[in-house]
Amino acid sequence: xxxxxxxxxxxxxxxxxxxxxxxxxxxxxxxxxxxxxxxxxxxxxxxxxxxxxxxxxxxxxxxxxxxxxxxxxxxxxxxxxxxxxxxxxxxxxxxxxxxxxxxxxxxxxxxxxxxxxxxxxxxxxxxxxxxxxxxxxxxxxxxxxxxxxxxxxxxxxxxxxxxxxxxxxxxxxxxxxxxxxxxxxxxxxxxxxxxxxxxxxxxxxxxxxxxxxxxxxxxxxxxxxxxxxxxxxxxxxxxxxxxxxxxxxxxxxxxxxxxxxxxxxxxxxxxxxxxxxxxxxxxxxxxxxxxxxxxxxxxxxxxxxxx
Numbered sequence: 001x002x003x004x005x006x007x008x009x010x011x012x013x014x015x016x017x018x019x020x021x022x023x024x025x026x027x028x029x030x031x032x033x034x035x036x037x038x039x040x041x042x043x044x045x046x047x048x049x050x051x052x053x054x055x056x057x058x059x060x061x062x063x064x065x066x067x068x069x070x071x072x073x074x075x076x077x078x079x080x081x082x083x084x085x086x087x088x089x090x091x092x093x094x095x096x097x098x099x100x101x102x103x104x105x106x107x108x109x110x111x112x113x114x115x116x117x118x119x120x121x122x123x124x125x126x127x128x129x130x131x132x133x134x135x136x137x138x139x140x141x142x143x144x145x146x147x148x149x150x151x152x153x154x155x156x157x158x159x160x161x162x163x164x165x166x167x168x169x170x171x172x173x174x175x176x177x178x179x180x181x182x183x184x185x186x187x188x189x190x191x192x193x194x195x196x197x198x199x200x201x202x203x204x205x206x207x208x209x210x211x212x213x214x215x216x217x218x219x220x221x222x223x224x225x226x227x228x229x230x231x232x233x234x235x236x237x238x239x240x241x242x243x244x245x246x247x248x249x250x251x252x253x254x255x256x257x258x259x260x261x262x263x264x265x266x267x268x269x270x271x272x273x274x275x276x277x278x279x280x281x282x283x284x285x286x287x288x289x290x291x292x293x294x295x296x297x298x299x300x301x302x303x304x305x306x307x
Contacts, residue, residue, distance in 0.1 A: 034197030083157035090129030
């Protein structure tokens with residue numbers, strides 16, 4: 001599959017302070033690539049380097065097959081961008097502002113602007129200075145999506161949106177992917193990214209800790225399991241469960257001839273499933289993998305190990 005966006009040994013310094021330390025990644029065309037990390041991790045700086053808003057100190061960047069420093073207006077028309085800090089002209093209506101953006105970005109399908117505004121619940125005839133933070137964010141989303149660009153670069157796109165509008169945004173992302181568009185989005189909230197992303201890069205202190213599929217993160221995440229069984233001694237049940245790779249923190253409770261075990265499981269669940277087939281179960285609870293906990297562990301990796 002073709003590569004839509006790539007960075008090689010990307011470094012950015014502001015004076016003596018280095019905020020990106022040799023960042024490397026590739027984004028396949030037609031996929032959703034999510035970058036997550038705490039505030040200050042370097043997400044916005046990375047995006048601005050991709051868009052030639054700021055220029056790297058060192059390294060190589062390619063966007064839609066082009067060096068963004070040489071792409072000019074032609075490349076920018078192929079991109080839809082929502083910045084993390086959105087500043088809008090306050091003396092015009094949303095409709096007039098979008099007409100201005102349309103003249104810059106190129107053709108917009110007939111009725112597309114009204115369709116997006118209706119989906120997001122945005123009144124285009126209000127002056128932008130009267131819009132709430134959430135409605136300004138909606139306006140920013142409309143301008144990014146309206147010309148159906150090859151690449152969408154969205155920095156913290158759901159900031160200020162209520163949960164229902166967030167779900168509509170996720171639907172818009174899925175539809176864009178279905179049309180073959182590439183989406184590069186950032187967030188500091190994993191649950192936001194995992195709903196739409198195919199691949200997730202975890203950024204910490206200006207370094208990529210890992211690039212992984214959402215499914216890969218799920219396989220390596222922590223699950224909690226609780227089971228109740230009959231016909232086996234407690235110490236034997238504990239030994240069986242403890243012998244499974246990735247199982248830890250086993251707790252046991254005996255009552256009325258039943259043995260209840262609780263534990264955490266990190267890694268594949270197949271060994272657990274095979275072991276459960278040997279027990280006479282009366283209850284079983286296997287939680288969804290805790291991706292947030294898995295990612296927080298990665299944030300805590302010592303800096304020298306994250307390079």
